[in-house]
Amino acid sequence: MAISFTLPTIQNWSCHNCGGCCRQHAIEVTEEERQRILSQDWTANDGTPTGDSLFERHAGPPWAKRYRLAHQADGACVFLNEQGLCRIHAKFGEAAKPLACRIYPYAFHPAGKQVTVSLRFSCPSVVVNRGRSMKQNADEIKQLARAVVPEGHERMPPPALSNRERVDWSDLLRINDAIDATMAPTDVPITIKLQRALFWLNLIEQSRFDKLSGARLTEFLDIIQQAADEDIQPMADGRWPMAEIPTSLGGVQFRLLTAQYARKDTAADLSSGWRGRWKLFRAATKFARGRGNVPALQPIFREVPFESLDQPFGLPTESEELWTRYFRVKVQGLHFCGPAYYGVPLVEGFQSLALIFPATLWIARWIAASQNRTQLTAEDVSQALTISDHHHGYSPIFGSFGFRRRVRTLVQMGEIPKLIQWYAQ
Ligand code: SF4
Structure with a gap:
C-alpha cells in the first residue's frame, strides 16, 4: 500500500x-x-x-x-x-x-x-x-x-468542525492550515498566538458553512485572522496587555482539569483498585477547594501551598520555541481532534489543546516550588510537558462527558485566554 x-x-x-x-x-x-x-x-x-x-x-x-x-x-x-x-x-x-x-x-x-x-x-x-x-x-x-x-x-470522514457543522476534507485542512499559520510566527509570544487562534475559532464556531467553501472560505479565514490580529495586539508602548485574573469558579474548574494532567497512570496505578480510586477522590476534593497543601500526585512533587503556585514564576524565553513547535506539531498532525482526540470536533479539540498550556505551566510551577524555587527554568517547563502530554488524547478520562463539560464551561466563561496569560507571567 x-x-x-x-x-x-x-x-x-x-x-x-x-x-x-x-x-x-x-x-x-x-x-x-x-x-x-x-x-x-x-x-x-x-x-x-x-x-x-x-x-x-x-x-x-x-x-x-x-x-x-x-x-x-x-x-x-x-x-x-x-x-x-x-x-x-x-x-x-x-x-x-x-x-x-x-x-x-x-x-x-x-x-x-x-x-x-x-x-x-x-x-x-x-x-x-x-x-x-x-x-x-x-x-x-x-x-x-x-x-x-x-x-x-x-475514505475515513473528516472530524466535525463544530457541534453543528461539518465540512469536507479540503475545507477542514484549509482551516487547520490557518491555525498552523496563526501559531507559526516566531516574533509573536505564544500567549498571543493562542489567544488569536481561540478568538477566530470562536467565530468559526458561530458561522454556517453551507455556502462557505473553497476560495470563499480562504477569504473568510483571511478576514477573521486579521480581526484577531487587530483585536489582540501590543499596546502603544510595545508591551502586551496585562493578564486578567481568572475568576474563582474558573480557578476551581482549571485546578480539577490540571489535576488530571498531573496524575501518573502507570500500569501499577491502573491496577491499584479501590484504594487508588479513593486516594484520587480525596485528591480531587483538595484540588476543588484549592486551599492548604497540594496533594503530591507523583513522587516528583512535594506538598506545597496551593496559593504559592498562583504567584508569578515567569516564562523562560527558551520555552517559546518549545511551545511553538509543540502546537505546530499537534496541529499539523491533526493530533487534537477527530480519531486522535476522542472524536471531538476541531474547534473543541483546539480549545482543549490550548488549555494544556496553562495546565503545564501550573505543573512546572509545582515542580519548581517542590525544589523551593520561585522562578521557572526551561527544564521545569520541558519536564512538565512530558507529564501533561502523556495523557492528552490517550487517558480515557479526557474524552469523558465530565472532562469535556469542564472544557466547555471554561470556554463559555471566557476563562481560557485569562488562564493562558495568568500562568505565563
Ligand atoms: S527517548 Fe523516548 S522513545 Fe526512547 S526510551 Fe526515552 S521515552 Fe522512550
Missing part, C-alpha cells in the same frame, strides 16, 4: 534509550504478539518472569481476553533491564517488540488522501528536539505506517 505523508518537518527525534516510555505506559499486546513473546522462551536467567506471568489480563470477556505486558514493582515494564534497555530488543531485535512499543512516540492520523504524522511529547527526546530530522526518519516512519494505517484510510 503506497501511503502519502505529511511529516512534521519542524521536529527532530531519535530514541536515546532513557527508558521513560517503558516506565510510563501500559502496553497492550495482540494475541499474535502474546504468542510470539511466549515462544521466545523467557527464563529466570533472563531476569524476567516466565510464561503467562509475562502478561496481565486487563479487559475483555472470557472468550476475548485482552492482555498487556506485566510490570515490575515500580511500574516499569517486565522487559526493562537494569541498564534501562528493552530485553526483547536486545535479544531478538527491534522488530520482535510489540507494535505499540515500536510506534512510540509517533502517531498517525488520516487526513483525506494523506496520512499526517505527529509525535508524543511525553518522550523527553521529542520535547528537547533531539535526534534525526523527520526527513531522515522518513523510511522508518513509512515502514511503521504500513503496519498501523488501515486499508481505505482515505
Whole structure:
C-alpha cells in the first residue's frame, strides 16, 4: 500500500534509550504478539518472569481476553533491564517488540488522501528536539505506517468542525492550515498566538458553512485572522496587555482539569483498585477547594501551598520555541481532534489543546516550588510537558462527558485566554 505523508518537518527525534516510555505506559499486546513473546522462551536467567506471568489480563470477556505486558514493582515494564534497555530488543531485535512499543512516540492520523504524522511529547527526546530530522526518519516512519494505517484510510470522514457543522476534507485542512499559520510566527509570544487562534475559532464556531467553501472560505479565514490580529495586539508602548485574573469558579474548574494532567497512570496505578480510586477522590476534593497543601500526585512533587503556585514564576524565553513547535506539531498532525482526540470536533479539540498550556505551566510551577524555587527554568517547563502530554488524547478520562463539560464551561466563561496569560507571567 503506497501511503502519502505529511511529516512534521519542524521536529527532530531519535530514541536515546532513557527508558521513560517503558516506565510510563501500559502496553497492550495482540494475541499474535502474546504468542510470539511466549515462544521466545523467557527464563529466570533472563531476569524476567516466565510464561503467562509475562502478561496481565486487563479487559475483555472470557472468550476475548485482552492482555498487556506485566510490570515490575515500580511500574516499569517486565522487559526493562537494569541498564534501562528493552530485553526483547536486545535479544531478538527491534522488530520482535510489540507494535505499540515500536510506534512510540509517533502517531498517525488520516487526513483525506494523506496520512499526517505527529509525535508524543511525553518522550523527553521529542520535547528537547533531539535526534534525526523527520526527513531522515522518513523510511522508518513509512515502514511503521504500513503496519498501523488501515486499508481505505482515505475514505475515513473528516472530524466535525463544530457541534453543528461539518465540512469536507479540503475545507477542514484549509482551516487547520490557518491555525498552523496563526501559531507559526516566531516574533509573536505564544500567549498571543493562542489567544488569536481561540478568538477566530470562536467565530468559526458561530458561522454556517453551507455556502462557505473553497476560495470563499480562504477569504473568510483571511478576514477573521486579521480581526484577531487587530483585536489582540501590543499596546502603544510595545508591551502586551496585562493578564486578567481568572475568576474563582474558573480557578476551581482549571485546578480539577490540571489535576488530571498531573496524575501518573502507570500500569501499577491502573491496577491499584479501590484504594487508588479513593486516594484520587480525596485528591480531587483538595484540588476543588484549592486551599492548604497540594496533594503530591507523583513522587516528583512535594506538598506545597496551593496559593504559592498562583504567584508569578515567569516564562523562560527558551520555552517559546518549545511551545511553538509543540502546537505546530499537534496541529499539523491533526493530533487534537477527530480519531486522535476522542472524536471531538476541531474547534473543541483546539480549545482543549490550548488549555494544556496553562495546565503545564501550573505543573512546572509545582515542580519548581517542590525544589523551593520561585522562578521557572526551561527544564521545569520541558519536564512538565512530558507529564501533561502523556495523557492528552490517550487517558480515557479526557474524552469523558465530565472532562469535556469542564472544557466547555471554561470556554463559555471566557476563562481560557485569562488562564493562558495568568500562568505565563
Ligand atoms: S521515552 Fe523516548 S527517548 Fe526515552 S526510551 Fe522512550 S522513545 Fe526512547
